Amino acid sequence: DVVLTQTPPTLSATIGQSVSISCRSSQSLLHSNGNTYLHWLLQRPGQSPQLLIYLVSRLESGVPNRFSGSGSGTDFTLKISGVEAEDLGVYYCVQGTHAPLTFGSGTKLEIK
Amino acid sequence: EIQLQESGPGLVKPSQSLSLTCSVTGYTITSGYDWSWIRKFPGNKMEWMGYISYSGSTNYNPSLKSRISITRDTSKNQFFLQLNSVTTEDTATYYCARGDAWGQGASVTVSS
Numbered sequence: 001d002v003v004l005t006q007t008p009p010t011l012s013a014t015i016g017q018s019v020s021i022s023c024r025s026s027q028s029l030l031h032s033n034g035n036t037y038l039h040w041l042l043q044r045p046g047q048s049p050q051l052l053i054y055l056v057s058r059l060e061s062g063v064p065n066r067f068s069g070s071g072s073g074t075d076f077t078l079k080i081s082g083v084e085a086e087d088l089g090v091y092y093c094v095q096g097t098h099a100p101l102t103f104g105s106g107t108k109l110e111i112k
Numbered sequence: 113e114i115q116l117q118e119s120g121p122g123l124v125k126p127s128q129s130l131s132l133t134c135s136v137t138g139y140t141i142t143s144g145y146d147w148s149w150i151r152k153f154p155g156n157k158m159e160w161m162g163y164i165s166y167s168g169s170t171n172y173n174p175s176l177k178s179r180i181s182i183t184r185d186t187s188k189n190q191f192f193l194q195l196n197s198v199t200t201e202d203t204a205t206y207y208c209a210r211g212d213a214w215g216q217g218a219s220v221t222v223s224s
Contacts, residue, residue, distance in 0.1 A: 039211075048207060048214040060212060090156055100173045106156035 002027050004093050004104035012110045013083045021107045023076040023093035030073060030097070037096035040069055040078045044089040052091075053078065085111055114138040116208050116215035124202075124222050130195040132218055134208030135188070142166050142186050145211070149182060149193045151204040152217070159204075164191050198222045 003026040040053040051060045053069040093104040120132035146163040162172035164182045184191040205217040
């Protein structure tokens with residue numbers, strides 16, 4: 001199975017600070033069809049996970065544009081440009097290029 | 113707006129079967145997409161368990177292949193999870209999901 005390594009495991013930020021989360025894959029996530037099936041989820045406390053970004057960099061409808069995704073191959077980054085209080089929770093990268101679908105270990109974002 | 117809702121017993125005895133239902137509103141499960149079951153263990157670890165496609169085909173995580181079954185009732189717009197021979201290691205919150213939409217989750221404890 002593809003292993004996704006997320007760093008850091010925890011992140012503490014002040015309101016307005018910009019932060020980045022890294023997701024590194026044990027294999028290239030470039031599919032033979034040219035797509036890269038790497039997505040980002042956020043699970044807020046007490047809520048179910050929600051899709052933030054799909055296919056590396058495409059913002060899901062309704063997600064604020066302070067969230068952005070980048071990367072290729074095996075290295076990917078989620079950036080939050082100006083953290084807001086509602087951004088606290090656990091962020092996951094997830095890959096769907098190689099079966100079975102696998103998740104990163106999560107990054108917990110805390111607000112100082 | 114699509115909504116998914118899990119239901120089922122919150123406590124299952126070891127060696128028995130775990131059965132959950134996902135009721136979908138706002139979208140017909142035969143119209144498109146894969147309909148997944150995903151679980152989150154105590155801590156942050158997430159595991160994709162399997163899906164049933166809009167056409168009725170299934171795909172399971174090989175780690176569960178001998179114990180899992182996902183079926184559906186199209187007349188009720190529901191799909192189901194059955195996990196056999198459970199152990200305490202199957203204690204988790206179980207989510208049904210379409211990639212961009214998740215249910216609220218069902219907490220299941222395996223204990224005698």
